[in-house]
Amino acid sequence: MNADDIAWAQATELRDLLVAGDVSAVEVATVFADRIEALNPQLNAYVYFDRSTVLADAAELDARRGRGEDLGPLHGVPYSIKCLTDVAGLPATLSLKPFVGRMAERDEVVAHRMREAGGLFLGLTNAPEAGYYGGTNSHLYGPTHNPWAHDHTAGGSSGGAAAAVAAGLSPLSQGTDGGGSVRIPASLCGVVGFKPSLGRIPQRITLSRSATNLFHGPLTRTVDDAALMYDVVTGPDSSDFLSLPAEPAIASAVRQTPERLRIAYSPDLGTGYHIDPEVASVVRAAAEAFSELGASVVEATPPWHDLEKAMWEGVWVPGYAGLRDAADWRSFRGEVDDNLIELVLASEKLTEVDFGRADVLRGMAYDAFETFMQDFDLLLSPTLTSAAFPLSQFAPSWVGPSVREQILGWLLTYPFNMLPMPAISVPAGFTSDGRPVGLQIAGRHLTDATVLASARAFETARPWQQNRPQMAV
Template sequence: MTDLTRLTAAEVADLVASGGTSAVEVTQAHLDRIAAVDDRVNAFLHVDTEGALAAARAVDERRAAGEELGPLAGVPVAVKDVLTTKGVPTTVGSKILEGWRPPYDSTLVQRLRAAGTVMLGKTNMDEFAMGSSTEYSAYGPTHNPWDLSRIPGGSGGGSAAALAAYEAPLAIGSDTGGSIRQPGAVTGTVGAKPTYGGTSRYGLVAFSSSLDTPGPCARTVLDAALLHQVIGGHDPRDSTSIPQPVPDVVGAAKLGATGDLTGVKLGVVTEFTGEGAEPGVMAAFRESVEALAKLGAEIVEVSCPHFKYALPAYYLIAPSECSSNLARFDGVRFGLRTGDDGNRSLEEVMSLTREAGFGPEVKRRIMIGTYALSSGYYDAYYGQAQKVRTLITRDFTSAFEQVDALISPTTPFVAFPIGARTSDPYQMYLADLFTIPTNLYGGPAISVPCGLSDGLPVGLQIMAPTMADDRMYRVAAALESTVGTFTPPAL
């Protein structure tokens, strides 16, 4: 009998549509898998068993009635706990929102429901999406299915781990500085950050509003493209949403799967091929570049001199925006409320609530951001960081006048042991080294598995111009066609 949890999302959808299996059977198989392994992985913060089975039954009823089903109808999906879900807990990995059940769905969740996908539950994450390892969740770290003693990347490690552990065929993440792509790279899965504004932020609990981008996570490039097609597009409720249709990412993925990159020009970012990455990561990357060349791509070196300033610029811009966005979590309107015994002032209650509700990394970034925005320091820190952002955007613009897409390793290193970097925030921040420039620019980028180093996955990153998301899918699918997919050891 076919193990339904091992099928791709495209295969599941075809089986459900043809009557080869039911959406309920598929959903139950994944719920059983979660029950069997998630006590070791900790990918999920909440499993919505009742809601998932009800959604699956609705799909089966529609098929029985002869209705035409969408391309992902009946396919289970795991949702990062940063997106609001009506009546389902949304904690953002933080104690300050423990038990909160939103009264509305985010736009992405609405689109997932409309497409007939089956939401299994909410996945673990670094608190408020602040982290690179999913160790900063208030509900314990997520473990990498390749090696349970190692991190699954962050901040969306729960979504990536759920895929690698075969607990879900699809997942949703959010990417502020690499939080979709990094987990994809270290778990051997595919993670795509769409163009900023190409997916709606309505109902996404904000960390850094000018950077946050929700996007698809999957085990294959085609599955990621199918999910991207469902969740993308203009949303009038999001003022930053781009009023343009989603590029044909599915068609691009299918074209790339033919393994022909003739006429495609790819730029290797010079600044990302020197020091800073593990030898095994660079070896896998170089082998992948050679594979892309054999598929017909023209490979050239492209210099982006200001990329080296992206990390410090990001760690001023993102904390500054977070210090503003997180001011709403004060114990007054919703969530945790501590110290309200009738003898304390409102200010004291707010202070006690934030002290109890926020974890150490969130507090660290709030303090950095508040300092950077303070009177007398705004121009020296936040203002300068925004100027660097402009220079990085110019680097991208110049590069895309020469090539169709840029390529680099996704992360400088493979998954490291849990606890190895929590005492040194700077070493943790280095995980973002190769992913941050794209967030500052606003363009799309995807991480696709490209090899192994010491038995652990390595990811290759493909960066494209804004609203040219289809380019990255074509290149990613082409690489996948020759490198293949990667399966972790059995749990």
């Protein structure tokens, strides 16, 4: 195999080649190390990468194979971890200048499971400060560029992870998703991003164990690869009392053609947000593929309301209140984003009544969705209201001026963080100037297999993995 064949191979294919001995882990490691060194200066997808460690780890994987030891399900397959996720002995800064020097004392569950499965750890990918918005830029690490459009956002907060996958710098990337942070960059970078049901993947993303909007999820180029990674990282762990038993053989289940499905298509999920006309057109055409697959597709939206208020006052501001005492934020202006400082300090003004009302709205949204989904198996929508926009902008140009509007007012992802349901973003097509557009597929709680299988059926009907950004190595 040549270097391009290795770099763009599906993780499932690469694993089979590695297990068969048709390619060595060192060969694979060398290809990805070379690509990271060549392309990362353009992208800034990785914020930590150590070539010598990657090659040494690969040599040990080859030695294990040579000794006839049992090989894990990811034997030699490269992967990255988002820099907001702890990897023992590596920086744990939350992309914040005030936290420079902090080191992780132990692996987060997902990081441990990826390594134990035989995966080849490549490095840490970029994220915004404390993962607070849907882009990737920070005073500490700088911006991640979109592989399809330089000087444009890669999305966030798992922007480095998505850019790495899109540019062929890792077949598997781990991301975290608190308001869409896996699906946002997946949509903008033209890759697959999956947020599972609550409890499927254990999380210690925050010290608070009451957070139910936070998820780990895979970013990959194909649904099969997302299912492979999902299989590895799911299952209970004592660190997360909400974690659930693993689903059996999900990677095999997603290959089964779904039965005739009842599908709702919503142009804006009832948010009332302006949708870029090109995005709306691309996603509507993508939804038609499900009719061709034999599904019944109708335009319909859950009868929920005040979603943005429920998210902002019931989830986002209370969640960032946990950072309030971590630093003297007012003294770090110029070294920390003003919008993040405003978000953290907004918790001082949020009353218990505000939070209680927002929490009621969140419960009402769950009830509305559950009632609505009695008539449907899946809900389709655009993932975002916009394709990638210039890095000079914090949000699309039409979004309102408040921090709340700038953070939430262009996302169609956060409703599924207030709810425990699975949701996936898959590439739906491109704008006329070549920027990717994502289709979001959501299902009922614990219907992860159905969501993944439906995404794979769409991928088969509208293949996208042959598309690659034009980047010179």
